[in-house]
Amino acid sequence: MTVLICVFGILLSFPAMAAKTIDVKVADTADMQESDTEQSGPGVPAEEKIEEPEAPKAGDSLGTFTTSGYCNCEKCSKGHNLTYAGTVPKAGHTISADLDLIPLGTKVLINGTEYTVEDKGSGVNGRMIDIYYDNHDDAWNHGLQTAEVFLAE
DSSP states (O other), X not given: OHHHHHHHHHHHHHHHHHHHHHHHHHHHHHHHHHHHTTEEETTEETTOOOOOOOOOOTTOEEEEEEEEXXXXXXXXXXXXXXXXXXXXXXXXXXXXXXXXXXXXXXXXXXXXXXXXXXXXXXXXXXXXXXXXXXXXXXXXXHOSEXXXXXXXX
């Protein structure tokens, strides 16, 4: 009989233990809910401010590019007389660039000369710039060069 009372006493104490466990879990959940507004994970603020990179400004280097020359002859441009922007290309002014890197209308300085991106070329990808010349000989003689490119405006 003593054993039965002991077992019965233990069984009666389980609901009390379970109630304590539930109370603790409820308290822990409440603490977590409060902290959810403050953190999105362990030690990570939920509303962390991400700073946007500054847009390049006049005089900033856009990096080193490979430059080549082109004209509007059949060999260079298949005889097209207008740029991608719809303008008539001008020597000392018009360049072709990868529009994902340097958008149309952007003014850049290359070796002290200000150019405007008015064209995109089929072979102009990445850090490549095609400089427009009035004739094929000048374009051909440009060859391939490397130059640092700066934002003009």
